[in-house]
Amino acid sequence: MNQNFPAWLPLRAELSELSPYGAPQVDVPVRLNTNENPYNLSDELQEALLAEISRCLKDLNRYPDRDALALRQALANSINTSMGVEVDSSSIWAANGSNEIIQTILLAFEGGALGFEPSYSMHPLISKVVGKKWISIPRDDNYEIGAPQIEKAISATEAKIVFITTPNNPTGTTTSLESISKIATALASRKGLVVVDEAYGEFSKNPSAITLIKTHPNLLVSKTMSKAFAFAGARLGYLIADPKVIEALQLVRLPYHLSALTQAAALAAISKQSSLIKDVERLQEAREEVAREIHSMGLKSYPSEANFLLFSGFADSAAKLWEELLNRGVLVRDVGIPGHLRVTIGTRAENRAFLDALKQTAKIRVDHPEVRG
Ligand SMILES: Cc1ncc(COP(=O)(O)O)c(C=O)c1O
Numbered sequence: 001m002n003q004n005f006p007a008w009l010p011l012r013a014e015l016s017e018l019s020p021y022g023a024p025q026v027d028v029p030v031r032l033n034t035n036e037n038p039y040n041l042s043d044e045l046q047e048a049l050l051a052e053i054s055r056c057l058k059d060l061n062r063y064p065d066r067d068a069l070a071l072r073q074a075l076a077n078s079i080n081t082s083m084g085v086e087v088d089s090s091s092i093w094a095a096n097g098s099n100e101i102i103q104t105i106l107l108a109f110e111g112g113a114l115g116f117e118p119s120y121s122m123h124p125l126i127s128k129v130v131g132k133k134w135i136s137i138p139r140d141d142n143y144e145i146g147a148p149q150i151e152k153a154i155s156a157t158e159a160k161i162v163f164i165t166t167p168n169n170p171t172g173t174t175t176s177l178e179s180i181s182k183i184a185t186a187l188a189s190r191k192g193l194v195v196v197d198e199a200y201g202e203f204s205k206n207p208s209a210i211t212l213i214k215t216h217p218n219l220l221v222s223k224t225m226s227k228a229f230a231f232a233g234a235r236l237g238y239l240i241a242d243p244k245v246i247e248a249l250q251l252v253r254l255p256y257h258l259s260a261l262t263q264a265a266a267l268a269a270i271s272k273q274s275s276l277i278k279d280v281e282r283l284q285e286a287r288e289e290v291a292r293e294i295h296s297m298g299l300k301s302y303p304s305e306a307n308f309l310l311f312s313g314f315a316d317s318a319a320k321l322w323e324e325l326l327n328r329g330v331l332v333r334d335v336g337i338p339g340h341l342r343v344t345i346g347t348r349a350e351n352r353a354f355l356d357a358l359k360q361t362a363k364i365r366v367d368h369p370e371v372r373g
Pocket residue numbers: 034035096097098099100120165169197199200223224225226232235236237
């Protein structure tokens with residue numbers, strides 16, 4: 001029991017064991033703990049947003065387009081251009097962040113859910129909230145999904161929904177399309193689904209699993225505008241999947257779940273998305289620079305294809321170093337892996353502040369030279 005609820009509250013017994021999602025929201029100068037894009041929207045994009053939103057204001061007395069058709073078609077066009085595939089709005093669904101996508105999938109489809117951990121904490125949390133059994137398979141020592149992990153997932157027959165996060169949060173490591181295909185083939189033979197969570201896909205040079213959907217209709221790819229699109233505050237996630245999957249999700253989605261304002265804002269952002277690419281490139285370069293500096297201090301960071309780094313090799317506990325960095329005005333994430341912390345790549349100045357604070361605080365675990373990067 002994590003929290004004390006009064007006896008008169010008829011809370012479902014299984015919920016009393018859970019804790020709400022709670023990345024600390026602390027007001028400090030350098031916030032590098034929730035993998036947001038540090039660059040705010042350009043003036044041009046802000047103007048486009050205002051124009052699109054003001055166009056829909058006169059109709060705010062009406063419910064929004066329940067099926068968000070214009071937005072789904074715009075997302076389809078954008079995916080077709082950037083990935084060389086051919087999907088239309090019937091293969092796309094949009095929701096309030098990819099968390100809503102994940103919840104809707106878990107509400108619609110039967111059986112237990114499985115993930116390769118450490119990974120995104122909301123996959124098990126939402127699974128448990130909707131009453132599903134959660135099966136956890138530990139990743140290998142490099143936080144990758146190797147042949148033994150694939151075998152375990154294939155033989156966990158209770159699992160009908162398998163999550164693969166690539167690049168993975170919080171490790172930054174990736175999973176090949178070959179491994180994803182193998183798991184999708186095995187899951188198909190037991191009427192199961194594979195959900196590939198590509199929240200950080202734009203920061204990776206690996207190809208998207210979207211290209212596999214035609215051959216594996218039981219494969220669903222979840223994406224978000226919260227990271228590369230620098231749109232976390234607007235809350236827009238989207239799913240690419242076989243049209244029958246999208247149709248099934250409509251059975252459990254709430255009516256008018258996506259507000260007219262959100263749809264308008266997302267449409268404007270998509271129309272200006274080419275201007276965001278340079279920020280993604282800047283963040284990829286900065287990630288490599290920060291990794292080099294972490295290694296030069298004698299610490300280890302894991303190879304990351306996302307906009308964050310997981311690092312280890314410091315002498316103090318993760319909780320102690322987290323607090324010392326916070327005392328110096330830098331908020332990073334203690335992801336619950338002993339001896340590890342995660343830092344989001346920020347602006348040049350934020351990265352400098354983080355590295356300087358780390359240099360001043362982190363004592364190296366000299367007794368463990370193998371942790372050197
Ligand atoms: C792997 C992963 N998936 C999904 C999400 C949820 O993103 P959002 O709901 O903002 O789209 C996050 C957020 O950090 C994430 O790390």
